[in-house]
Amino acid sequence: MKRLGRKLLATGALAVSLILAGCGNDQGTQSTDKTVITVGTTPGMFADMVRDSVKPQLEAKGYTVKLIEFNDYVRPNMALADGDLDINIFQHKPYLDVFKGQRHLDLVEVFQVPTAPLGIYPGKLKSLADLKEGARISAPNDPSNFARAIVMLDELGWIKLKDGVNPILATKNDIAENPKGIELVELDAAQVPRSRSDVDFAIINGNYAIDAKIPLTDALFQEPSFAYVNWSAVKSKDIGAPWLKDVTDAYNSEAFKVYIAKIYPGFKLPAAWGNQP
Secondary structure, three states: HHHHHHHHHHHHHHHHHHHHHHHOOOOOOOOOOOOEEEEEEEEOOHHHHHHHHHHHHHHHHEEEEEEEEEOOHHHHHHHHHOOOOOEEEEEEEEHHHHHHHOOOOOOEEEOOOEEOOOOOEEOOOOOOHHOOOOOOEEEEHHHHHHHHHHHHHHHOOOOOOOOOOOOOOOOOOEEEEEEOOEEEEEOOHHHHHHHOOOEEEEOHHHHHHHHOOOOOOHEEEOOOOOOEEEEEEEEEEHHOHHHHHHHHHOOOHHHHHHHHHHHHHOOEHHHHHHOOO
16 A cells, blocks of 8 residues: 555656646746636635635736636536636546546646645544554545545554555455454544544544644644645646646745645645655
8 A cells, every 4th residue: 555655656746747848848928828817626725725826926927817616526627628717626636537537528637736634633542652452443434535544544554455455445345454453433524523532543634624623733644645635637638738837837836835834734745746744
């Protein structure tokens, strides 16, 4: 399982390299063919990143940036496919791959964005070293996030998954060894933060940790995999467009990195940024 993080690190870096290579030697000046960039995302941190850092950078290059916020995970991709958006930023690659595959959409990921990661947080026990026989650990009960949770426990060495298991599809049936007899308490993801007083550890999605006012830096361990770091997406015809290079540059700029470090400590950073804190 530890190889997954390294593989995705290389994949993420390669993806960004290909995007930049496809954009040629443009130095970030505005395309004469496009002056308005319409960005779609969900309310909260991703919208704030656009407003606070990305939009000002692009406006300084002469673009007008329109931000459209969606309260679901379906419309941002449909709006992109229909041409109502130029780019969206809200989803991880496994979700995008399934969504576009089911609907036969010509969408492609471009660059990763800082994302609140899944982490294991203290409950009754305050240190990973305190793990005991029969420990109770709460985890999200939906298939995608439960798979992430047990992969993280495998990374910690607390359980062992069967050889060859697809980490994105892992289920309880894929647990080959559970030497400590860990009891997994499956709850709705939004309920997991409130379970901490009843369990020894809690595996909490980053967004729900933020909603519960739990600092991400309180996590005792965060998933090392880059599989669930969110990506931007565009229509494939826009790969290589000068405006897309300018957006990519804004999201990978030093100004954006400084902003993220200040406002979003503890976030999982894009693989292309190199060493994680």
